[in-house]
Amino acid sequence: MNRTLGVCYYPEHWPETQWADDAARMARLGLTHVRIGEFAWSRLEPRRGAYDFEWLRRAIDTLHGAGLKVVLGTPTATPPKWLVDEMPDILPVGADGSVRGFGSRRHYDFSHDGYLQECKRITLALARALGEHPGIAAWQTDNEYDCHNTTLSYSATARSGFQEWLQRKYQSPDALNRAWGTVFWSMEISDFSEVELPNLTVTEANPAHVMDFRRYASDMVVRFNKAQADIIRAHSPGRDVIHNFMGRTLAFDHFAVGADLDISSWDSYPLGFLEDRSDQNDDWKRQFARAGDPDFQAFHHDLYRATSKGRWWVMEQQPGPVNWAPHNPAPRDGMVRLWSWEAFAHGAETVSYFRWRQAPFAQEQMHAGLLRPDSIEAEGYFEAAQVAKELGELEGELDDKAGLADVAIVFDYASAWAWEIQPQGREFDYFRLVFDFYRSLRRLGLSVDFVSANTPSLEGYPLVVIPGLFTWSPALLEAIKAHGGQVLIGPRSGSKTPDFAIPQALPPALPDDVLGVRVSRIETLRADTPVRVKGGGTLQFWREYLEIGADTETLLSAEDEVPALVANGNRHYLGGWPDQELMRSILQPIAAAAGLTTFDLPEGVRLRRHGGHVFALNYGETAFDLAQLVWTGAPLLGNLVLEPSGVAVVEISGTES
Secondary structure (H helix, E strand, O other): OOOEEEEEOOHHHOOHHHHHHHHHHHHHHOOOEEEEOOOOHHHHOOOOOOOOOHHHHHHHHHHHHOOOEEEEEOOOOOOOHHHHHHOHHHOOEOOOOOEOOOOOOOOOOOOOHHHHHHHHHHHHHHHHHHOOOOOEEEEEOOOOOOOOOOOOOOOHHHHHHHHHHHHHHHOOHHHHHHHHOOOHHHOOOOOHHHOOOOOOOOOOOOHHHHHHHHHHHHHHHHHHHHHHHHHHHHHOOOOEEEEEEOOOOOOOOHHHHHOOOOEEEEEEOHHHHHHHOOOOOHHHHHHOOOOOOOOHHHHHHHHHHHHOOOOEEEEEEOOOOOOOOOOOOOOOOOHHHHHHHHHHHOOOOEEEEOOOEOOOOOOOOOOOOOEOOOOOEOHHHHHHHHHHHHHHHHOOOOOOOOOOOOEEEEEOHHHHHHHHHOOOOOOOOHHHHHHHHHHHHHHOOOOEEEEEOOOOOOOOOOEEEEOOOOOOOHHHHHHHHHOOOEEEEOOOOOOOOOOOOOOOOOOOOOOOOOOOEEEEEEEEOOOOOOEEEOOOOEEEEEEEEEEEOOOOEEEEEEOOOOEEEEEEOOEEEEOEEEOHHHHHHHHHHHHHHOOOOOOOOOOOEEEEEEOOEEEEEEOOOOOEEHHHOOOOOOEEEOOOEEOOOOEEEEEOOOOOO
């Protein structure tokens, strides 16, 4: 695999006389890919049917002439004003019933059939005009689905589309009534046209109703993306189709969107995400304010790699201070390089920086680029140059295939929707729960893959972790039965049917031949009232009362003697949300039983195994000596003493884990 660097560029923002110099500087820096065009609809079609693609063709010619490969974005994230004036009902409607107007971006409703046709029209025109250009290596569909919470729209268009979707799913109102339990609170319907959207209700809406609306909204994103991907493949053959996902964005099913992509990518902003999307306390945020959370980026690298069968990029990598978080510090020296290498450690093909030059105007003018607004090199430029140099020096030295990781975590977007709909406790958040497991596994030095809740096989993974799964798919249940490795399930897994009802046999709704356990009741806990577990640590936020069968043993109990962790052979069930102390005491022996070697890593040091190499990264502020670990092979990159912001690539010469 040829690991490459790229950048995001906006030729329409700069004089055409500047393009050639920019392209030459990009090439000298060691960049190979340039993303353009994703916000340019008003320049590509200033009036209906008055296409102007020639400036874009000249820009592609210029970049291609400098030896650069172009990723061309479809411009559908920013419909122009003339189109909004023609079709004002394409504007999305918030949950409060207010129209979200023109004046920024992502001002469209995924469910609007007319807008879908307009997007197909501009994509087709672009693909016919430029799809065979030798400079175009790939396409990006739209930009950042669900950015600014735009998956859900409560418009009249969404209501009619949802009603049609329900009619196809249920066929009859009686079937819907049974599935939703509408007899409760006298919500029965006699015709699909009577179904309203689940907003602006006096109190909470029926959870099955909301769940189906979330499924519908996700399907609309999948439909929207597929329409563009199909056109691109038909008229620009041989080019990869990519979309750039975002961090901690769960409003649609990324596995379903990824099925129509060649490459999943995502936009990585470690410092912005630490401020804006982290559940950690202020002390943690101060500690990593200039480095970013040691696990947040890796989590998304691993997740999005899974959504497109292994091929993935970082489309936008933070190169300096951003503009959108509550606070926007500058990265610590070396961190832009570290973030880049971390992506390659997790199998990225390309890391692309956002953006080439800081814009001196409009909404993102405070967002750093590789160049300052005066075209002088910014700090991130030199770190990108160092990465480019190191990639060249290591070409051919690194493994192309990572192989399976030590651990598989089952990840499920529907579970995120379910626990948002019915959290039961203020702190219960699916992402947070899964992330806690992920962080603990990483602190143990283990590498992680994510798999879909519909996976047909878990073969090859010594350890599988399944936290908070809404409902079981038949495929996953069969995969668990066939799996010979260690399995850790819970908490809250299998606690609902697909129709959002409590299973008749009670959660976790597992057959007795899988694991004999029943959850008789649950309680949610204030953050300051956790339940202590014998031997150390606590259950926080969520706690289950377990009844176990004769073949199931209790491994850990709470101080009130209620089982906390039970097992039947290699299958374990955890009846609550453990704090980090308890999490470690649970995961370490299960990992050992799976034959995995674990370490006690500092808070800021992380490892990622990739084939015959281990990548080591130091987010912390204290040096760490890698020689104390069980493998001490010679570094291909960096040193065994890992300084703050340090990166090392070490050949495995001892125990592989």
